[in-house]
Amino acid sequence: MLATDFIRTAVVEDITSGRFDRRVHTRFPPEPNGYLHIGHAKALAISAGIARDFGGKFNLRFDDTNPVKEEEEYVDGIIADVRWLEHDFGDEIFYASDYFEQTYQWAEQLIEQGQAYVDDLSPDEIREHRGTLTSPGTDSPYRNRSVEENLDLFRRMRAGEFPRAARVLRAKIDMASPNINLRDPIMYRILHQTHHRQGDAWCIYPMYDWAHGLGDSIEGITHSLCDLGYRDHRPLYNWFLEQLGIYHPRQIEFARLFMTYTVLSKRKLLQLVQGGCVRGWDDPRMPTIAGMRRRGYSADSINDFCARIGISTANSVVDVALLEHAVRHDLNRHSPRAMAVLDPIKIVIDNYPEGKVEWMEIDNHPQHPEMGTHRIPFCREIFIERSDFMENPPRKYYRLAPEREVRLKSAYLVTYKGVVKDRDDNVVEIHCTYDPESRGGQAPDGRRVRGTIQWVSAMHAVNAELRLYDRLFSRENPENVEENETFLDSLNPSSLEVLTSCKVEPSLAETKPGDRYQFMRTGYFCTDPDTTEGHLVFNRTIALRDTWAKIQKKQ
């Protein structure tokens, strides 16, 4: 396997040196206190991807050591997301909470080795004793209790003899360490909180730093990959494992993902949900896996994006346009084409027989004939996009206009004859004639017709609700706000536009939630779960690239 990034380079080193018996075993350790987002997709792609590339194993392990913040709902959501992203985590799901007894026993071992002690200081006192970034901390007066007293106290902590926050178990390392994580970090705290899996079996819970490496060790993880935030914790990760004398994985850190026009912190995402700024964790505007899935992003496109952004240790902000590119790239290849008119205006084809219906055949994908074809009905009255007609067209406009001929995709060539207007001078109906010899859209005499537009038979059209999404935030960096503002002030007021009277081709009546299409000349759409019989709802996953819009801007 090629070492394409610095982590894979390290893994290759370890394999060639035989460090872990040539094994590769990674893990993804989410805390079930929120839904996964695109940043997690990156972490997942790295850890699961490395296991896959090197023929190793990959574990999904919930870091559920803090019952105060964790919920079952999140566990289920996370499992569904990881599965949807198609990462193979085997048949088993791991939980840090399953190791609580072993973790506890190891804590007693550390106490017996004189490397951990029970501290009676209050939270405030502990903070004061910790010192500051520039000054060393001071030892707790309880730091030198005897092994016997520590053991007794710790067992009574477990037995529930003390109230919440009364005491903690701390590692005895170095209160003067320049690395604050080494200033006698807390290993256990008293919570008296029901755990989503352990129930009331425990009233003391291990801290992340203490529990994490142990879980890695128990599972035989070789490479424990995490974000840069844990760089300073590595000496502690190593210290615990060394003192215990147990199997010792290697921790390697990489930079978290940041993306333009996006916020990626569980706290802020929670705020959006609870504040009603979006309709839930799976709102299609959310950068969550659930949101992107509902919106219509494919797992492949998300994984492809993760591969494209690379891995490094430099904090960087990826342009959301790269994600959009990955989405379009994958959707273009796999989405069947269909016709939809978002803002309909009627065309009457004067020389087309009334009541006549012809079923036109249309490719499901212009570049992939193996995807087949389907049929759409054509008749005298059809709908086209209001923007595909202009009475006074600008230069280079080659859609329908006075004196112009245009092609109705896969149907006929039609020529403008006139319009019907209302009292306010709005065009309400366009009259055309068609060339009966142009069935399929080909001119019999070979004349060139530049414009091709989509259409839907008025008689057969199905009504649909289309939800058009734009970026959730209008500022490239939502956090870059004025003095008294928050990231919520960066919210884009028009991130959602609902169109309720769109006309789509009748074949779409059978669509099921999750189905993806390209509505020709418009964008990629995905059937929303809100769809019911008789009421179609589509989410616009992403619009097509629009060169015409650019030309217009320049004009």
Add this chain to the structure above:
RNA sequence: UGGGGCGUGGCCAAGUGGCAAGGCAACGGACUUUGAAUCCGUGUAUCGCACGUUCGAAUCGUGCCGCCCCAGCCA
């Protein structure tokens, strides 16, 4: 004024002493029954800055500048 990281074209990112990959974006053009897709083309990058080592430095050394992270009984 503590410790740990990071600085390569607009945005990512290769490169680890021999004369700066690639992707995205942007901009041209070709083709086109989606103004989509596809194809072709376009960048004088002071490699944060300054000294230094070397025949030769983005790569090594020193100093400086800038940005990020760490003082939860969160993970």
